[in-house]
Amino acid sequence: MSSPQDEPLRIQPGRVLGSPGITRRSLLRAALIGGGLTMAGIPLTYAKDAPTATLPFKRGARPLVTFPQKRPLMVMTTRPPQLETPFHVFNEHVFTPNDAFFVRWHLANIPTTIDPSAFRLHVRGHVRRPLSLSLHELRTQFEEVQLAAVCQCAGNSRGFFKPRVPGGQWGNGAMGNALWTGVRLRDILDRAGIKPGAVQVRFNGLDQPVAEGTPDFRKSLNVEDVLNDHVLVAYAMNGGSLPLLNGFPLRLVVPGWYATYWIKMLSDIEVLNSVDDGFWMTQAYRLPADPCGCVEPGEHPTRTVPIGRMPVRSFMTNVDHGATIPSGKPVVVRGIAFDQGYGIDRVLFSSDGGTHWQRAMLGHDYGDFSFRQWEARFVPVAGRTYHLQSLAINRIGESQRFSARWNPGGYLRNAVETVQVKAI
Amino acid sequence: MPGFTKQQGLLILWVGLLFLSVTPWVMAEPPRETPLSVTLPSDLMTFQPGPGREIAAGFCLICHSADYIYMQPPHSPQQWEEIVHKMQRAFGCPIPNDQIPTLVEYLVSQNAIQPASSLPRVAESSFAGTGTVEQGRQVYEAHCQSCHGSTGKGDGPVGRMLIPPAADLTATTKADRELLHIIQNGKPGTAMPAWKGTLSPGELTAVLAYIRDLARSH
Numbered sequence: 342m343s344s345p346q347d348e349p350l351r352i353q354p355g356r357v358l359g360s361p362g363i364t365r366r367s368l369l370r371a372a373l374i375g376g377g378l379t380m381a382g383i384p385l386t387y388a389k390d391a392p393t394a395t396l397p398f399k400r401g402a403r404p405l406v407t408f409p410q411k412r413p414l415m416v417m418t419t420r421p422p423q424l425e426t427p428f429h430v431f432n433e434h435v436f437t438p439n440d441a442f443f444v445r446w447h448l449a450n451i452p453t454t455i456d457p458s459a460f461r462l463h464v465r466g467h468v469r470r471p472l473s474l475s476l477h478e479l480r481t482q483f484e485e486v487q488l489a490a491v492c493q494c495a496g497n498s499r500g501f502f503k504p505r506v507p508g509g510q511w512g513n514g515a516m517g518n519a520l521w522t523g524v525r526l527r528d529i530l531d532r533a534g535i536k537p538g539a540v541q542v543r544f545n546g547l548d549q550p551v552a553e554g555t556p557d558f559r560k561s562l563n564v565e566d567v568l569n570d571h572v573l574v575a576y577a578m579n580g581g582s583l584p585l586l587n588g589f590p591l592r593l594v595v596p597g598w599y600a601t602y603w604i605k606m607l608s609d610i611e612v613l614n615s616v617d618d619g620f621w622m623t624q625a626y627r628l629p630a631d632p633c634g635c636v637e638p639g640e641h642p643t644r645t646v647p648i649g650r651m652p653v654r655s656f657m658t659n660v661d662h663g664a665t666i667p668s669g670k671p672v673v674v675r676g677i678a679f680d681q682g683y684g685i686d687r688v689l690f691s692s693d694g695g696t697h698w699q700r701a702m703l704g705h706d707y708g709d710f711s712f713r714q715w716e717a718r719f720v721p722v723a724g725r726t727y728h729l730q731s732l733a734i735n736r737i738g739e740s741q742r743f744s745a746r747w748n749p750g751g752y753l754r755n756a757v758e759t760v761q762v763k764a765i
Numbered sequence: 766m767p768g769f770t771k772q773q774g775l776l777i778l779w780v781g782l783l784f785l786s787v788t789p790w791v792m793a794e795p796p797r798e799t800p801l802s803v804t805l806p807s808d809l810m811t812f813q814p815g816p817g818r819e820i821a822a823g824f825c826l827i828c829h830s831a832d833y834i835y836m837q838p839p840h841s842p843q844q845w846e847e848i849v850h851k852m853q854r855a856f857g858c859p860i861p862n863d864q865i866p867t868l869v870e871y872l873v874s875q876n877a878i879q880p881a882s883s884l885p886r887v888a889e890s891s892f893a894g895t896g897t898v899e900q901g902r903q904v905y906e907a908h909c910q911s912c913h914g915s916t917g918k919g920d921g922p923v924g925r926m927l928i929p930p931a932a933d934l935t936a937t938t939k940a941d942r943e944l945l946h947i948i949q950n951g952k953p954g955t956a957m958p959a960w961k962g963t964l965s966p967g968e969l970t971a972v973l974a975y976i977r978d979l980a981r982s983h
Contacts, residue, residue: 399838400876409803419809420830420953449829450928453954456800480796505838507848551828551956553926554857582797589801624855 394427396512397662398500410584412440417509421446421548422586426514431677432658435704435712436489437517439579444586445494445515445600447558447621450549452606457590462529462574466543466611469534476576476590483524483532488571489711490596491518491679492603495626495648499751504638506751513656513758518679518712521594523575527568529610539564541613544593546606560602560626561617562595571596571682571710574607596710597650597682599752601626622647627750634753635746642748652755653680653741655688655715655733660760668723668764676701677712678733684709686736690717694728694759695743701731721764729760807951807959810835817871823911824860824868825852826958827923837876845872859923901975904968908960917979927956935980945973 394415395402403415403425414424424444430437457476464472474482494515496508509515530542543561550557566572573594576583583589588605595602617623628634629642636642655678666672674692678685684706689698704714721727734740745756808830812821825834840848846869852858853865860868905913912924912931924931937944948969951959960969 400836404809406806406809408806416809416832417836418830418832419806422805449956450954451805453805454800454802457797476796500838507837507840507844510836510838549928550856551927552857552859553928554859555828556855576796577794581794582801585801585803590797620855 396500396510398505398510398512400510401500401512408444408586410440410586411444412438414441414444415512415514417511421449421451423509424586425511426517428512428514428656428658430514431656431712432675435677435707435714436519436579439519439581439584439587442492442517442519442578442584442587443494443515445509446548446586446605448548448550448555450551452547453585455547455585455589455606460590460608462591462608462610464529464533464610464612467536467539467614468530468612469536470532472529472533474529479524479529479574479591480576483528485522486525486570486573487520487522488573488594488596489518489520489707490571490594491516491651491710491712492594492600493517493651493679495599495601495752496750498754501745501754502747502751503745504747506749508751515600518677519578520580520707521573521575522577522580523573523591523594525570526572526574526593526610527570529574530568530612533612535564535612536614538614539612540615541617542567543611543613543617543619544602544604544607545609545611546588546592546604547608548606556620558604558621559617559619560604561613561619561622562598562602564612566598567595597680599626599648599651601648626752628752629748633746635748638747648750648752650681651679652753653685653733653735653739654678654755655731655741656758657729657731657760660729660762662760662762664762665765666721666727666762668721668725671718671720673716673718674729674731675714675716676731677714678731679710679712680733680735680739682709683735683737683739685713685715686734686738688713688715688717689732689734690715690719691730691732692719692721692727695730695757698732721762723764726761726763729762730757732757805953807953808832811959811962813875815871815874817867817874819907820860820864820868821871821875822908822958822963823923824858824864827858827927827956828856834872834875839876840872842869842873845869845876848872857926859926897971898974898978900968901971901973901978904964904972905975908964909972912956917976929955931956934976937980941973941977944976945969948973 393402393404403417405413406416407413408422408424415427417423417425422444426437426441426443430441460476462474462479494511497511497515498513499506499508500510500512541561541563543559545559548558575592575594576590583592591607593604593607626648627645628648629636630644630646655676657674657676659675674690678688688701690701691698699717701715701717732741741755741757743757746753810831812818812831849865849868853860910921912921913919913934914921914924917934919931919933921931949959949961951957
């Protein structure tokens with residue numbers, strides 16, 4: 342089978358359509374209006390008020406239900422809550438609003454009352470001075486840092502795997518971009534004093550298993566991956582306290598890494614002098630141990646490694662599969678792109694299923710870990726069907742894949758998405 | 766912009782402002798000092814009737830809601846069996862091995878027949894039933910005993926393993942209405958399931974009558 346990946350990209354020279362680019366004004370408008378119509382106007386076809394939204398795969402019906410501190414979100418499961426952000430939200434905001442931010446818990450024993458004055462963050466294990474920090478101490482004794490970063494579930498888009506795999510059946514909305522405020526994990530670990538021989542740092546939150554036999558949800562990162570400027574212990578997102586379902590009062594923020602490491606209700610940091618051998622590191626969230634992270638569909642990998650950073654992705658946010666678009670005048674296609682923190686170098690857009698590509702205009706740069714908005718234009722001819730595609734490339738030249746990779750866990754999807762529309 | 770709350774409006778406003786500043790720095794609202802308390806909704810759906818349903822209701826609702834099963838793509842019998850084994854071995858689901866074949870058949874029947882859109886949705890039941898202690902005993906033995914135990918003290922084989930353990934129903938100080946509410950809607954944050962879609966109003970009053978009877982004979 343010849344994959345389109347083997348063919349060189351044909352980028353049409355000089356055909357960057359004359360958009361004035363994404364101006365602050367148009368972005369502001371988008372933020373304020375909520376993306377119902379863009380200037381050249383493709384109407385959104387998502388039914389925003391429908392009580393049920395349906396993802397485009399079998400068993401994709403999701404009731405829209407309001408959970409505490411949330412607007413109606415797509416319920417994948419109720420107990421523990423796993424809630425997906427309806428995709429139109431990504432067209433409306435570059436920063437996903439707190440009440441629309443996706444929710445994903447593993448264990449149903451989630452504290453429903455948190456008293457901030459009684460809460461303590463413990464730092465212990467292979468350190469010189471174990472700590473027990475109040476929220477007040479955390480806020481006042483360490484330097485405050487703010488950073489934009491995408492939080493994406495490792496299983497985001499799992500529902501699109503072919504053949505399908507067990508696990509949470511997410512569409513593309515198990516992700517969000519937020520401006521996180523908190524303190525550096527490194528500063529906290531410096532205060533505690535990591536002893537020589539430390540290998541990993543293990544993180545635990547207040548959520549607990551329901552039954553004795555279920556391993557508590559804890560995740561670990563290598564020491565060298567957390568001692569940097571941007572791994573945070575965050576107490577605010579988008580300027581407000583974390584919603585309880587997103588981890589109030591503290592959550593680990595690991596920019597560029599999948600959300601499985603972003604422990605919510607973070608209460609315990611344990612420095613280990615050996616590699617974590619717990620269930621959630623050794624049995625779950627594992628990838629085939631090769632650079633692709635994939636195997637032939639249906640096969641089982643012989644060796645696996647823990648999942649880590651996110652490959653580059655892009656999405657179109659204002660066009661819906663099967664929609665009709667007006668012809669004869671430029672249509673603006675909008676979207677977002679992100680990667681593991683090298684930053685987006687360019688986004689290419691094709692209206693003919695990948696034969697011809699033009700460079701999209703990039704929006705404001707909120708930092709290497711943030712969503713980057715983009716927009717492209719084309720002039721549809723009445724009666725024709727268009728296969729719209731976007732392809733993001735990051736600053737080290739990593740691009741999205743054309744053929745979707747497959748692995749039994751349903752991880753790492755970053756294939757170029759195709760949206761089919763018809764001009765009338 | 767209809768439908769936006771004040772809070773959402775403010776949020777959108779500051780997102781808008783962010784676009785204007787080159788290096789965004791958002792002033793966080795003052796830190797929350799008072800306790801934050803939420804109530805999570807109870808399960809939206811339950812297992813549908815069919816042979817093996819009691820096994821699923823007894824063992825597959827302990828740790829998570831039934832939508833965990835219904836959101837899955839249609840799996841093969843072998844995949845369902847693997848999933849059940851994973852629940853048993855990795856997560857501690859107390860299902861006995863001899864019940865697994867019937868359960869797997871039930872799961873296969875559940876995930877292959879109806880499209881997800883026709884999944885059972887639990888309607889708010891208007892509560893208007895009557896029921897006898899004897900009917901209640903049957904309901905209790907079928908649905909409650911594995912957790913609450915034969916004497917109602919919360920020491921059933923499954924109930925003992927839970928965190929928090931199943932309630933001692935002989936020691937409750939709650940009024941009938943409160944107990945009914947819990948039986949109908951479940952208890953968020955615990956393994957106590959919501960029964961309103963499963964039990965008829967008559968069965969609900971019957972099982973309450975039986976619980977009261979247990980407490981008296983205790």
